[in-house]
Amino acid sequence: MCRKQPTYIKGDIIMPLVHIELIAGxxxxxxxxxxxxxxxxxxxxxxxxxxxxxxxxxxxxxxxxAVGGTLKSEEK
Known part of the structure; x- marks a missing residue:
């Protein structure tokens, strides 16, 4: 079952949550x-x-x- 995620509606308790994945540094x-x-x-x-x-x-x-099968640590 696929449900559309609601946007924030004033008065409702719906927390916008953003998850960002990034390389350390x-x-x-x-x-x-x-x-x-x-x-x-x-x-x-x-x-x-x-x-x-x-x-x-x-x-x-x-x-x-990895991108395209190559680990970022292996890039030159």
Whole structure:
């Protein structure tokens, strides 16, 4: 069964959740700014209050991510 995900509707308890997967190596300041920018975009486009927006950052090592069959750690 495929259900369409609802957007934020004022008065309902629907938390916008954004999960971002990225290769490790960015500074704390970069990650913080990314979260702020993503939250602002969600607020602007859905009307959700910022305090309801959840952002999950999942960092992975270069030897745990491949593109076209080549690990990022093996790139020259």
């Amino acid at each position: 960015r500074s704390q300041e970069q990650l913080s700014q990314l979260c702020k920018d993503v939250t602002a975009a969600i607020v602007k486009n859905t009307g959700a209050p910022a305090e309801h927006v959840h952002v999950i950052l999942s960092e992975m090592a270069k030897d745990r991510y």
